[in-house]
Amino acid sequence: MVNLVIGMAKGDSALPTVLHEEGYQLHYIEREFVNSQEQSVTPEVILTSERAENALLFEWKAGGNLDRDQLERYAAVTAQDLGQRALVPRPAERTHDVVVVVGDKADICANLLNDWAIPFPLIEQLGNQLRLVANRFTLQQLNEAFSPSLMVNWDHGPLSYVQVDPDTPSDVLVDKVGRFIISVIVKREPRVRLGEVVEAVLPPIASTGPRYVKCLRPKLEEVVERLVANEFQDYVELRPSNHSLHEPWLRRRDSDLSIDMDRRTQKYKALERQLRQAIERERNPQQQFEY
Amino acid sequence: MEITTRREMAHVFEERMTSTYEARRDGDPLDVDTNLVKAYMLEAHAGEGDRHSDVLTFLVERLSGEVGPFSVCARVEETGEESFFRLDMPGDGQADAWVTFWVDATDSRFWTLHTMGRSTETDWSVHRLITRTLGMDRAWLPVALLEYATAHGDFRGLGLDYDARQLVGGEEDAIQNVGYLKMQLWGNQAPRVLKVLRRFDAFPHQATLAKVMVKYWLGGSPDEFALLDLKFDGKVTARGTSFASHQTLLTAVYRRYAAIVRAIEDRARLAYEHESDSGWRVRGSPVELHFQHPFGSAEELCNHLFTAGPPFRLLGIPLRIASDYYTVSAVDLHVGHPIDFEVTQDAVRVYLRPQSCGNTVVRLLTNLQHSLDALAEAELNGVQLSELEPADGELGHRHGQG
Numbered sequence: 001m002v003n004l005v006i007g008m009a010k011g012d013s014a015l016p017t018v019l020h021e022e023g024y025q026l027h028y029i030e031r032e033f034v035n036s037q038e039q040s041v042t043p044e045v046i047l048t049s050e051r052a053e054n055a056l057l058f059e060w061k062a063g064g065n066l067d068r069d070q071l072e073r074y075a076a077v078t079a080q081d082l083g084q085r086a087l088v089p090r091p092a093e094r095t096h097d098v099v100v101v102v103g104d105k106a107d108i109c110a111n112l113l114n115d116w117a118i119p120f121p122l123i124e125q126l127g128n129q130l131r132l133v134a135n136r137f138t139l140q141q142l143n144e145a146f147s148p149s150l151m152v153n154w155d156h157g158p159l160s161y162v163q164v165d166p167d168t169p170s171d172v173l174v175d176k177v178g179r180f181i182i183s184v185i186v187k188r189e190p191r192v193r194l195g196e197v198v199e200a201v202l203p204p205i206a207s208t209g210p211r212y213v214k215c216l217r218p219k220l221e222e223v224v225e226r227l228v229a230n231e232f233q234d235y236v237e238l239r240p241s242n243h244s245l246h247e248p249w250l251r252r253r254d255s256d257l258s259i260d261m262d263r264r265t266q267k268y269k270a271l272e273r274q275l276r277q278a279i280e281r282e283r284n285p286q287q288q289f290e291y
Numbered sequence: 292m293e294i295t296t297r298r299e300m301a302h303v304f305e306e307r308m309t310s311t312y313e314a315r316r317d318g319d320p321l322d323v324d325t326n327l328v329k330a331y332m333l334e335a336h337a338g339e340g341d342r343h344s345d346v347l348t349f350l351v352e353r354l355s356g357e358v359g360p361f362s363v364c365a366r367v368e369e370t371g372e373e374s375f376f377r378l379d380m381p382g383d384g385q386a387d388a389w390v391t392f393w394v395d396a397t398d399s400r401f402w403t404l405h406t407m408g409r410s411t412e413t414d415w416s417v418h419r420l421i422t423r424t425l426g427m428d429r430a431w432l433p434v435a436l437l438e439y440a441t442a443h444g445d446f447r448g449l450g451l452d453y454d455a456r457q458l459v460g461g462e463e464d465a466i467q468n469v470g471y472l473k474m475q476l477w478g479n480q481a482p483r484v485l486k487v488l489r490r491f492d493a494f495p496h497q498a499t500l501a502k503v504m505v506k507y508w509l510g511g512s513p514d515e516f517a518l519l520d521l522k523f524d525g526k527v528t529a530r531g532t533s534f535a536s537h538q539t540l541l542t543a544v545y546r547r548y549a550a551i552v553r554a555i556e557d558r559a560r561l562a563y564e565h566e567s568d569s570g571w572r573v574r575g576s577p578v579e580l581h582f583q584h585p586f587g588s589a590e591e592l593c594n595h596l597f598t599a600g601p602p603f604r605l606l607g608i609p610l611r612i613a614s615d616y617y618t619v620s621a622v623d624l625h626v627g628h629p630i631d632f633e634v635t636q637d638a639v640r641v642y643l644r645p646q647s648c649g650n651t652v653v654r655l656l657t658n659l660q661h662s663l664d665a666l667a668e669a670e671l672n673g674v675q676l677s678e679l680e681p682a683d684g685e686l687g688h689r690h691g692q693g
Contacts (some may be wrong), residue, residue: 010576011673014638031570086570155613160631160642161561161573163620175608179620180629182606187425187627200629203645207565268599268606268624276608 001060001101001125002029002165005045007158014156018145023051027092029162030209033085035076042209043074048092052139055088060101066109071118074098095138097121101130110134121146128152164202166215170223171282176201177223178231178275184250185235185271194238194248197224224250231274295371300393300405304328305534307407308517312530328537331404331417332430332525332545334552334650336626337396343373346396350376353424365420374399380420382412390416401430401549403541414526422601428625428650430525430548431657434500434665435677440521440544441482441503447518448477449485450502458587458595458662472497477504496583499665509536523657548653554679555649559671561642577633577640578652578676582659582667589615589636595662596634597621602658605651609634623651652676 004015006029011020024047032042043057057074075098082093098120102109106124110133113122122134123146132146163176180200184192198220199205205212228238228250236250294300308328337349347369354365366379366389374396382388390408406413421427451474472494476484481504488498502522508515517536520528521544529537559578565571593609597619607621619632630651631642639659641652652669656676659667669676 006573012577013579013581013670013673026573028570028572033570155616156633156635156638158577158633158640159612159618160577160633160640163631172610175610176620179607179622183622183627183629186606186622186624200644203563204565204571207571265600272599272606272608279608 001058002045003159003161004152004154004157005047005058006161009047012158014153014158016145016150016152018141018150019047022139022141023049024056025049027055027088028086029204030207030212031086032209033081035073035081036078037073037076039073039076041070041073041077043098046086046088048088050089050092053091053094054138055082055086055092055096057096057098058101059098060103061109062103065105066100066102066112068112068116071098071100071113071116071120074120075118097137099123099137101125106131106133128154162202164216164220166211166219168216170219171279173201173220173223174227174279174282175275177220178227178278181224181227181232181236181250182268182271182275185232185252186268188252190252191239191245192250193245194221194224194250197250227275227278231278232271235271294377294393297372297375297395301534301538304405304407305532308530308534308537309532312518312532315530326407326409327528327530328534329406329408329410329413330527330529330537330541331392331406331413332527332541332548333402333404333417333421334400334428334430334648335396335402335424336426336648337399342399343396346374346394346399346402347376349426350378350394353426354378354380354420378404380416382408382416388412392416398549401545403545417526426626428604428648428654430545431650431654432521432523432525432544432548433653433657433677434523434660435675436544436548436551437500437503437521437523439547439677440505440519440540443540443543444505444507445479446482446503447479447506448475448502448504448520449481449500450475450522451488451498452501452523452661453497453499453665455662458591469494469497472499475502496664496666499660501661505540506531507536507540509533509539523661551676551679552649552653555652555671555676556643556647558679559641559643559649559652560645560647562645575643576672577642578669578671580639580641580652580656580659580667580669582637582664587636589617589634592636592639592663593617593619593634596632596639596655599624603655605630605632605655607632623648625651625654 006026008015008019009024009026011017027046027048029045030042031046032040034040043059045058047056079093082088082096100120101123103125110122113134119135121132121137124131124133128151129149130146130152131149137143164173180197198217201220205217225238228236235253237253239249239251241247292299292303294303311327335349337346350367355367364381368377370377376394378392378394379389382390390412392404392406395403421429451472453472455470487493489495502520504520506516506518515533517529517531517533519537519540527541559575561573561575563571563573596603597605597607599606604624605621606624607619609617609619611617615636617634621630621632623630626648628646629644630647633640656667656669
């Protein structure tokens with residue numbers, strides 16, 4: 001969903017263009033700030049439009065379970081909070097909507113919002129449609145776009161602005177990490193910090209919130225260790241931290257990539273086969289693969 | 292005459308241009324093509340400054356025979372001018388056949404290699420140079436850039452080159468849809484023929500411009516001109532009476548190319564900006580390539596693109612997301628940097644990472660035009676690649692007839 005919203009704001013040709021046309025731009029992802037009552041909120045995405053004088057704070061709930069306390073904290077967010085604490089540029093902070101997106105139980109959620117007197121626009125994701133099921137946006141054009149529903153071609157939407165999150169399947173993590181290690185091998189870099197590999201897969205990992213740092217980072221580090229030990233051991237090795245590098249690091253081994261292009265291409269393809277094997281093994285741990 | 296400056300090179304090369312022009316005009320039976328003045332536009336990652344020392348270091352470390360496993364066994368010499376080098380390379384693998392190139396690295400990234408060597412030898416040397424050296428590639432000229440060249444002079448000839456046989460896996464399948472089209476035409480009717488071939492009921496998707504011949508005058512005198520053959524792989528051959536004319540048109544096209552590559556890098560590279568407390572932003576947008584793929588599926592397209600070999604030089608494993616939708620975390624073997632793709636049957640999104648090279652996009656577009664669809668186009672934020680950062684008017688008007 002993060003990729004989809006970014007793509008819509010950037011005017012991706014495979015997606016509806018309403019957000020782009022109304023001047024919305026990506027402001028922040030996972031920006032934590034406190035409201036006027038000193039309570040913390042962290043919208044998944046903030047879009048801002050100076051032209052529309054409006055900000056959209058997105059919060060999605062995959063299971064459709066709304067958290068009243070969280071929504072009330074959002075309800076206490078003021079234009080001043082947005083300007084001073086979420087750094088929303090003027091005049092986009094003048095009005096804002098907290099947009100709740102659910103994939104399930106939309107009717108129940110609509111009733112809850114009504115009972116709690118929370119006026120946030122509620123969007124239901126149903127198949128290829130995004131449908132406004134309760135409340136209204138400040139901007140009339142958005143009400144019209146999402147009513148009765150906005151058709152979205154999910155199958156061709158962008159996926160690579162943000163490549164991984166804590167729920168990304170492990171075979172995809174292996175692919176992303178493995179690709180970066182191959183890049184290190186191709187460039188014949190003498191040494192690379194373990195942290196650099198992790199940051200190559202998710203560059204802003206340190207700013208993505210505790211779930212990313214505590215959950216995703218160790219997963220990525222474990223994948224690096226495994227790939228180096230099992231797939232790319234002829235080319236790189238993982239060395240422990242030392243007095244100059246305070247974290248583990250990849251050291252290049254001497255290898256025979258110093259050959260003509262045709263044979264080097266064969267070597268690269270062999271690296272790719274090893275990575276493909278690791279991905280398959282991740283998908284089917286019980287199965288034996290031979291290439 | 293010994294060449295130690297660009298001016299001396301221009302003098303020597305102009306004599307050669309004139310003699311080959313006259314020989315051809317007079318019907319000389321000698322195969323003058325092998326002796327034509329040539330230039331190769333090559334992109335090298337030798338630093339972004341215009342520094343002589345960066346280029347020299349790159350040449351010595353990456354190309355010289357003494358150092359480096361990727362060496363192409365070249366001999367490098369400085370000349371009497373900044374950013375101007377003599378480069379001797381083995382011509383065809385024989386120890387005693389050396390070819391001399393004059394490297395003009397005024398822009399330390401976008402080099403021009405001038406030579407008067409035989410085509411067979413110089414082509415071989417340049418191919419070897421590129422395939423062996425990390426950080427070097429040709430300047431790929433998509434159809435729009437070749438047309439840009441024709442707009443500045445007289446459009447005197449063309450070559451078409453389209454070959455989808457690799458993509459469809461053999462000639463038999465390709466026959467159903469015109470899988471191969473090659474054609475050369477020299478003469479003033481070239482623009483008209485091209486127009487006819489591009490009609491919707493002719494071969495618009497196969498009429499891929501691969502080479503253009505342009506007659507160009509720098510000044511007002513009709514006696515001082517150059518006839519240039521510009522090829523999609525960045526090779527230029529020239530004859531005529533004016534090296535300055537040759538150099539001016541070549542430079543204009545090359546600057547346009549460089550501007551496009553730099554614009555791609557400025558606007559498309561994804562940059563993740565974050566502050567110490569929390570939250571982050573994404574700057575940049577993917578480049579979108581659009582085309583018609585008359586032959587097959589996104590999977591076949593992936594198999595065509597991600598082979599690790601030339602011309603695309605991309606290594607990656609396509610992951611199936613949906614029917615007809617794949618993502619590929621790839622490595623660009625030209626520079627070794629990560630780059631990401633999303634592939635459907637009729638479009639490719641290219642996500643450049645912070646160090647990715649804009650050349651990759653142009654290489655991809657150019658070669659897709661030659662192997663998939665002549666009408667393939669690339670867009671960045673809705674702007675066509677050929678429209679990015681217009682050149683700053685060095686050749687602002689068309690020159691006269693002659």
